[in-house]
Amino acid sequence: xxxxxxxxxxxxxxxxxxxxxxxxxxxxxxxxxxxxxxxxxxxxxxxxxxxxxxxxxxxxxxxxxxxxxxxxxxxxxxxxxxxxxxxxxxxxxxxxxxxxxxxxxxxxxxxxxxxxxxxxx
Amino acid sequence: xxxxxxxxxxxxxxxxxxxxxxxxxxxxxxxxxxxxxxxxxxxxxxxxxxxxxxxxxxxxxxxxxxxxxxxxxxxxxxxxxxxxxxxxxxxxxxxxxxxxxxxxxxxxxxxxxxxxxxxxxxxxxxxxxxxxxxxxxxxxxxxxxxxxxxxxxxxxxxxxxxxxxxxxxxxxxxxxxxxxxxxxxxxxxxxxxxxxxxxxxxxxxxxxxxxxxxxxxxxxxxxxxxxxxxxxxxxxxxxxxxxxxxxxxxxxxxxxxxxxxxxxxxxxxxxxxxxxxxxxxxxxxxxxxxxxxxxxxxxxxxxxxxxxxxxxxxxxxxxxxxxxxxxxxxxxxxxxxxxxxxxxxxxxxxxxxxxxxxxxxxxxxxxxxxxxxxxxxxxxxxxxxxxxxxxxxxxxxxxxxxxxxxxxxxxxxxxxxxxxxxxxxxxxxxxxxxxxxxxxxxxxxxxxxxxxxxxxxxxxxxxxxxxxxxxxxxxxxxxxxxxxxxxxxxxxxxxxxxxxxxxxxxxxxxxxxxxxxxxxxxxxxxxxxxxxxxxxxxxxxxxxxxxxxxxxxxxxxxxxxxxxxxxxxxxxxxxxxxxxxxxxxxxxxxxxxxxxxxxxxxxxxxxxxxxxxxxxxxxxxxxxxxxxxxxxxxxxxxxxxxxxxxxxxxxxxxxxxxxxxxxxxx
Numbered sequence: 001x002x003x004x005x006x007x008x009x010x011x012x013x014x015x016x017x018x019x020x021x022x023x024x025x026x027x028x029x030x031x032x033x034x035x036x037x038x039x040x041x042x043x044x045x046x047x048x049x050x051x052x053x054x055x056x057x058x059x060x061x062x063x064x065x066x067x068x069x070x071x072x073x074x075x076x077x078x079x080x081x082x083x084x085x086x087x088x089x090x091x092x093x094x095x096x097x098x099x100x101x102x103x104x105x106x107x108x109x110x111x112x113x114x115x116x117x118x119x120x121x
Numbered sequence: 122x123x124x125x126x127x128x129x130x131x132x133x134x135x136x137x138x139x140x141x142x143x144x145x146x147x148x149x150x151x152x153x154x155x156x157x158x159x160x161x162x163x164x165x166x167x168x169x170x171x172x173x174x175x176x177x178x179x180x181x182x183x184x185x186x187x188x189x190x191x192x193x194x195x196x197x198x199x200x201x202x203x204x205x206x207x208x209x210x211x212x213x214x215x216x217x218x219x220x221x222x223x224x225x226x227x228x229x230x231x232x233x234x235x236x237x238x239x240x241x242x243x244x245x246x247x248x249x250x251x252x253x254x255x256x257x258x259x260x261x262x263x264x265x266x267x268x269x270x271x272x273x274x275x276x277x278x279x280x281x282x283x284x285x286x287x288x289x290x291x292x293x294x295x296x297x298x299x300x301x302x303x304x305x306x307x308x309x310x311x312x313x314x315x316x317x318x319x320x321x322x323x324x325x326x327x328x329x330x331x332x333x334x335x336x337x338x339x340x341x342x343x344x345x346x347x348x349x350x351x352x353x354x355x356x357x358x359x360x361x362x363x364x365x366x367x368x369x370x371x372x373x374x375x376x377x378x379x380x381x382x383x384x385x386x387x388x389x390x391x392x393x394x395x396x397x398x399x400x401x402x403x404x405x406x407x408x409x410x411x412x413x414x415x416x417x418x419x420x421x422x423x424x425x426x427x428x429x430x431x432x433x434x435x436x437x438x439x440x441x442x443x444x445x446x447x448x449x450x451x452x453x454x455x456x457x458x459x460x461x462x463x464x465x466x467x468x469x470x471x472x473x474x475x476x477x478x479x480x481x482x483x484x485x486x487x488x489x490x491x492x493x494x495x496x497x498x499x500x501x502x503x504x505x506x507x508x509x510x511x512x513x514x515x516x517x518x519x520x521x522x523x524x525x526x527x528x529x530x531x532x533x534x535x536x537x538x539x540x541x542x543x544x545x546x547x548x549x550x551x552x553x554x555x556x557x558x559x560x561x562x563x564x565x566x567x568x569x570x571x572x573x574x575x576x577x578x579x580x581x582x583x584x585x586x587x588x589x590x591x592x593x594x595x596x597x598x599x600x601x602x603x604x605x606x607x608x609x610x611x612x613x614x615x616x617x618x619x620x621x622x623x624x625x626x627x628x629x630x631x632x633x634x635x636x637x638x639x640x641x642x643x644x645x646x647x648x649x650x651x652x653x654x655x656x657x658x659x660x661x662x663x664x665x666x667x668x669x670x671x672x673x674x675x676x677x678x679x680x681x682x683x684x685x686x687x688x689x690x691x692x693x694x695x696x697x698x699x700x701x702x703x704x705x706x707x708x709x710x711x712x713x714x715x716x717x718x719x720x721x722x723x724x725x726x727x728x729x730x731x732x733x734x735x736x737x738x739x740x741x742x743x744x745x746x747x748x749x750x751x752x753x754x755x756x757x758x759x760x761x762x763x764x765x766x767x768x769x770x771x772x773x774x775x776x777x778x779x780x781x782x783x784x785x786x787x
Contacts, residue, residue, distance in 0.1 A: 013567030084562035106566040109573050
């Protein structure tokens with residue numbers, strides 16, 4: 001059974017591009033376009049990996065990650081941040097909250113797939 | 122002058138010290154010597170007389186004893202023989218035996234005609250308690266005289282010795298009383314004066330030289346005391362006025378003191394103003410009637426005279442000089458008028474005028490004192506005038522400063538507001554850049570991702586034209602991403618948000634890391650990159666590895682961009698004392714002179730770069746410069762490269778460009 005990846009991003013183009021990439025590489029994909037929904041979906045779907053944008057309406061990616069890490073069901077799921085915020089402080093903050101990796105937008109598709117495969121084997 | 126008086130004064134002394142001394146000696150010594158002589162002579166006479174009378178009594182008793190019977194029984198012959206025998210004594214002048222009826226019985230021969238200076242001794246003769254007669258013997262006193270002569274010589278010698286001793290004693294006593302005692306008093310008084318007690322006076326010491334000396338001493342001390350009082354007065358007055366800096370206050374003090382301390386009945390001060398106007402500036406003790414009768418003009422007239430002649434003007438006894446003016450002064454009861462000019466060198470400041478009812482007031486010495494005071498007063502007044510001017514200046518200055526300060530404060534306020542606005546703007550700019558770059562990055566993510574996929578032919582192969590177009594889109598997307606990244610970096614550095622994390626770095630190692638990242642481009646362009654080995658092993662340099670990498674990457678990317686294929690880039694390290702110099706030298710076309718000054722300006726791109734469509738943002742060198750300067754180093758560029766031969770380049774080759782930056786070793 002293929003591994004399931006959850007994409008949380010408010011940018012439909014990015015969601016579509018990443019979804020295409022992952023599906024092309026035989027991953028199952030679910031997506032949400034804001035943090036709160038992302039957390040709900042994660043609990044519900046229990047994906048193998050979450051790709052999380054940071055700057056989103058309502059609750060941002062960091063807050064969503066914090067909630068996921070507090071939840072017994074989701075705290076083991078690895079999270080990769082995908083964010084246009086590329087400052088050192090931004091990266092450090094997310095990693096501290098429990099994110100496993102951090103990819104600065106924009107990125108080359110190959111770079112993303114390399115990182116995903118590294119985590120999911 | 123007072124001293125001369127003392128010296129020239131010759132005293133009339135009735136009894137000089139010498140006279141007194143001799144007189145005292147005479148008075149004491151002569152009676153004393155007479156007394157001693159008299160006592161001694163009397164004593165000697167007594168002794169001799171006693172001796173003689175004793176002898177004569179013996180003779181008489183003997184004769185009386187012999188004669189008892191003799192007289193009765195009239196053995197005259199025996200008596201005669203005894204009388205003869207006794208009269209053999211040379212002292213016996215005459216012996217006479219008488220019976221009770223005083224009838225001579227026997228007598229000796231008379232040895233002298235009269236017995237005035239002889240001693241007569243009478244001894245009664247008794248026989249069986251019945252008086253039978255009397256023996257009379259006259260003794261010569263010439264022996265007494267002889268005895269006396271020898272004795273008196275001795276006595277005189279004794280008297281002289283005694284006299285000398287006495288003289289000494291007397292001298293001592295007299296000196297003690299008459300001289301030393303009084304000199305002592307004088308000395309005591311002198312010492313007291315020396316200690317500063319000028320009220321000391323010597324009591325009357327008599328009418329001789331010492332008395333005169335004491336008188337002179339007293340006179341001198343009085344003089345000194347007066348001088349002292351004058352000096353004290355001068356000092357007090359000077360001190361009072363020098364303590365003040367305000368002209369009005371000084372004049373008040375002077376007028377006050379002129380009346381109180383100098384015994385003036387009235388006084389006034391005239392000053393020469395800035396415009397040369399001579400005017401009364403203050404007065405005391407003048408009557409209203411005097412002022413009403415234009416007395417001020419009179420005083421002014423007199424004062425002006427003193428000022429004209431530069432000398433103190435002292436006028437006494439106005440009765441002698443006729444005229445109205447004098448009448449006015451006499452009416453005001455002014456007996457003496459003193460006008461002292463106030464001068465400093467040639468500068469005439471004014472006149473101090475003091476008047477007195479007392480004709481004896483202001484003797485020459487007091488006028489001298491006034492002159493001394495006037496000199497002080499002139500200096501003080503000048504100081505006060507200068508001070509007043511200074512005050513005026515400083516007041517004006519203060520006003521000007523206040524105005525200027527006010528202006529400055531307002532300007533500051535405006536500046537502060539502007540600065541706050543600027544800070545807000547700067548913050549807004551930073552926020553703007555952050556937001557914009559984020560907002561740009563998000564859409565660029567999908568553009569980059571999809572074009573990457575399309576160029577790779579992931580969704581299906583594109584035809585040649587489609588692929589070419591897609592590659593252009595992809596390339597420009599990357600350019601946009603570079604631009605956004607550089608802009609972000611620049612704004613971060615400018616906002617001071619970049620902090621260097623310095624660690625000791627091996628420059629060569631860092632360089633090789635950068636070259637490794639660039640290896641694809643280098644290979645693609647077939648470039649020759651040479652790292653010249655440093656003459657001596659390089660010291661570790663404290664630097665932020667990420668930022669140093671950014672600097673080297675920028676410089677190398679820049680060099681690579683502008684040299685043609687198969688070009689050469691030389692990297693050279695130099696130890697320059699406190700700094701390490703890193704040079705990146707290319708053998709490209711070089712930089713045109715007009716571009717050199719602007720090469721590190723942000724967004725500056727040379728005309729050539731634009732014309733040749735060299736991809737760049739115009740921010741790389743600007744960022745590098747900021748980063749080098751943050752490290753405490755410098756960066757500069759040279760073109761054409763002057764030391765081409767060093768790199769073995771053909772001199773006719775391209776100009777080349779040499780970028781050098783320094784990093785401090787500490």
